[in-house]
Amino acid sequence: LPDPVGAGARKKELCATYGFEGAFPLDATLDLQGLSPREAAMRISRANEELIRGCQLVIAQMTPFRGPSADAGTAYEMGFARGLGLPVFAYSNVVEDFAARTESWARPTRRRGDGSLEDAMGMQIEPFGVEDNLMLVGAVAASGGEIECRETTNDERFSDVAGFEKCLVAARAHFDSAPPRT
Amino acid sequence: LPDPVGAGARKKELCATYGFEGAFPLDATLDLQGLSPREAAMRISRANEELIRGCQLVIAQMTPFRGPSADAGTAYEMGFARGLGLPVFAYSNVVEDFAARTESWARPTRRRGDGSLEDAMGMQIEPFGVEDNLMLVGAVAASGGEIECRETTNDERFSDVAGFEKCLVAARAHFDSAPPRT
Numbered sequence: 143l144p145d146p147v148g149a150g151a152r153k154k155e156l157c158a159t160y161g162f163e164g165a166f167p168l169d170a171t172l173d174l175q176g177l178s179p180r181e182a183a184m185r186i187s188r189a190n191e192e193l194i195r196g197c198q199l200v201i202a203q204m205t206p207f208r209g210p211s212a213d214a215g216t217a218y219e220m221g222f223a224r225g226l227g228l229p230v231f232a233y234s235n236v237v238e239d240f241a242a243r244t245e246s247w248a249r250p251t252r253r254r255g256d257g258s259l260e261d262a263m264g265m266q267i268e269p270f271g272v273e274d275n276l277m278l279v280g281a282v283a284a285s286g287g288e289i290e291c292r293e294t295t296n297d298e299r300f301s302d303v304a305g306f307e308k309c310l311v312a313a314r315a316h317f318d319s320a321p322p323r324t
Numbered sequence: 325l326p327d328p329v330g331a332g333a334r335k336k337e338l339c340a341t342y343g344f345e346g347a348f349p350l351d352a353t354l355d356l357q358g359l360s361p362r363e364a365a366m367r368i369s370r371a372n373e374e375l376i377r378g379c380q381l382v383i384a385q386m387t388p389f390r391g392p393s394a395d396a397g398t399a400y401e402m403g404f405a406r407g408l409g410l411p412v413f414a415y416s417n418v419v420e421d422f423a424a425r426t427e428s429w430a431r432p433t434r435r436r437g438d439g440s441l442e443d444a445m446g447m448q449i450e451p452f453g454v455e456d457n458l459m460l461v462g463a464v465a466a467s468g469g470e471i472e473c474r475e476t477t478n479d480e481r482f483s484d485v486a487g488f489e490k491c492l493v494a495a496r497a498h499f500d501s502a503p504p505r506t
Binding site for chain 2: 143144178179180182183184186187188190191207208209210211212213214215217218219220221222223224225226244247248260261263264265266269270271272274275276277278279280281283284296299300
């Protein structure tokens with residue numbers, strides 16, 4: 143984001159309002175001096191994983207990013223959280239169905255003999271009527287929630303936090319009914 | 325894929341050659357009768373997670389899929405595996421650097437005052453010189469491996485298994501030097 147530190151601070155303030163302490167990648171003060179770009183990337187990756195290991199839940203921004211799906215790093219972190227046994231909440235600032243988005247991105251598409259749709263590479267576009275790849279949607283469903291979707295303007299697509307706040311409400315209800323083990 | 329069952333069978337045969345039993349999503353015989361598309365998607369998601377819980381390693385195909393990154397479901401499964409403590413091996417049938425791929429996908433790009441590159445939405449394209457989002461690359465690095473990248477023809481981009489076989493070689497070496505706990 144143009145102002146990632148500010149965006150993180152804004153979300154952490156919202157977290158505090160709901161009784162949570164937000165953890166944000168840029169909280170870590172990593173010494174990346176003298177590292178190659180790849181080494182720096184690997185240190186950031188490890189620090190992000192450690193940050194998630196210290197959390198009791200994850201709120202993922204699933205707004206489609208450079209393609210029909212959520213950012214691959216976000217998808218990874220959702221899976222990581224689920225593997226650790228943490229509940230995953232999520233929001234998206236795009237409402238259009240995943241299959242419809244994929245159809246727009248993967249043109250030219252064509253119909254197979256069985257009526258299913260495939261992209262130019264011959265890969266099927268699966269019409270599940272869900273918000274993104276089923277593994278991501280399943281993580282949120284298995285956590286007892288649903289993806290908070292709303293449409294924003296293009297300018298606010300990655301910065302609007304109304305969906306994030308809805309996730310905080312859901313997370314608060316989740317922990318108030320079943321407090322986390324400490 | 326046009327023939328997903330065949331593709332899975334081919335990979336499972338390769339696994340057996342290296343002393344592994346391959347687990348593939350379509351192994352599960354799920355009863356999806358009478359379910360809505362969304363309910364079916366959720367059942368498939370849960371079955372895939374259970375399949376991974378029964379595994380001792382994951383080999384991910386990270387070939388870019390409908391955008392500059394690996395499939396979001398694959399990214400999720402890599403994170404899930406790491407959260408469970410499993411080693412993650414990976415291959416990609418595209419060699420071009422992630423930042424360069426992203427630059428192609430996210431045109432028009434522009435330079436910021438500080439020299440960094442941003443896409444049309446004002447989001448930075450980070451030049452880490454790695455193969456995909458740093459969380460995915462970090463998962464493979466933390467498992468002691470590297471992403472096996474080679475270039476294939478467009479027709480074979482999602483079906484070529486030479487990189488998969490290289491991952492099996494790496495996985496065999498990994499377990500022969502440190503047998504998994506049973």
